[in-house]
Amino acid sequence: MSSLQGYVDRPVLLVLQDGRAIVGTMAGFDQKSNVVLSDSKERVYSADEGVEEIPLGLYLVKGDQIVLIGELDEEKDRSVDLSTIRADPIPPIHY
Amino acid sequence: MIELRLPLSLLNAAQNKPMLVELKNGETFNGHLVNCDNFMNITLREVYQTNPDGDRFWKVKECYIRGSTIKYLRVPDTLLDAVKEEQNKAREAGRSARGSHVSGSGGRGMCCHYALPCMFAYSDEHEQGVLPSKEVRSNIEILIYF
Numbered sequence: 001m002s003s004l005q006g007y008v009d010r011p012v013l014l015v016l017q018d019g020r021a022i023v024g025t026m027a028g029f030d031q032k033s034n035v036v037l038s039d040s041k042e043r044v045y046s047a048d049e050g051v052e053e054i055p056l057g058l059y060l061v062k063g064d065q066i067v068l069i070g071e072l073d074e075e076k077d078r079s080v081d082l083s084t085i086r087a088d089p090i091p092p093i094h095y
Numbered sequence: 096m097i098e099l100r101l102p103l104s105l106l107n108a109a110q111n112k113p114m115l116v117e118l119k120n121g122e123t124f125n126g127h128l129v130n131c132d133n134f135m136n137i138t139l140r141e142v143y144q145t146n147p148d149g150d151r152f153w154k155v156k157e158c159y160i161r162g163s164t165i166k167y168l169r170v171p172d173t174l175l176d177a178v179k180e181e182q183n184k185a186r187e188a189g190r191s192a193r194g195s196h197v198s199g200s201g202g203r204g205m206c207c208h209y210a211l212p213c214m215f216a217y218s219d220e221h222e223q224g225v226l227p228s229k230e231v232r233s234n235i236e237i238l239i240y241f
Contacts (some may be wrong), residue, residue: 018121018166027175028101034135036102038175058175060102060168062135065119 004029007071012037014061015068019090021045023072024059033063043082045090050083067093101178105170106131108178114139115169116160121147124160135162 007026014022014035024040037059044052109128116124116137126139142155 016166028105030102034102036105036175038172056169058105058170058172060105060170062162062165062167064163065166 004033004035004069007069011072011074011077013068013070013072014066015090016061016065017067018065018092021090022056022059022061024056033066035061035063035066035069037061045085045087047086047088049086051085053082103133103135104182105174105178106135106137106168108174108181109170112171112174117166118160118164119166120164123149124158126158129157132162135165136160137162
């Protein structure tokens with residue numbers, strides 16, 4: 001069985017179906033991949049400005065909205081200066 | 096394994112606490128949680144609702160939101176510690192309750208009391224009066240022996 005257990009208490013990046021990228025610490029999850037993130041921040045990417053980080057706090061994201069969960073390498077992440085990053089935001093999924 | 100139940104226990108612990116709910120269509124609801132269930136259906140009171148663009152809003156006294164329409168919920172940071180503490184307490188309580196049961200007296204004897212009527216009931220159910228199978232009978236002997 002594939003499980004999120006290995007991600008618990010680790011820094012993760014979540015990508016949602018609306019294109020949002022949220023980083024935070026995975027505090028918990030359940031069978032439906034609902035995920036609790038603590039100290040979470042949204043990273044807003046844009047083509048002509050640096051990445052903006054918006055603090056969100058304690059977040060409960062529904063599993064059916066989640067596209068991707070990945071563990072963050074904290075060291076590498078810290079070494080990146082987000083204000084120098086230019087990127088188009090991920091477009092939302094349309095049905 | 097505590098973490099497995101976390102999302103819903105967090106929501107349960109959020110009763111009467113303020114929260115922000117965003118729906119899949121982008122509408123947001125700010126209010127206090129009245130009640131919730133395992134589908135994540137929720138009722139909120141004293142709600143401020145905004146449209147997806149965030150340029151119009153409404154005050155609603157109480158509303159019910161179907162869980163399947165929710166994108167995410169934002170809850171107070173302090174709830175996480177409260178829930179973890181509660182789960183630890185529950186685990187401790189469960190452990191000590193089980194412990195006292197196991198250390199209770201007469202483990203084998205109790206087994207005899209409960210098992211025998213069960214065996215006979217089993218044989219009565221067969222219309223032609225078939226005795227319990229050999230295996231079951233030998234079990235009965237063992238139980239009586241003990």
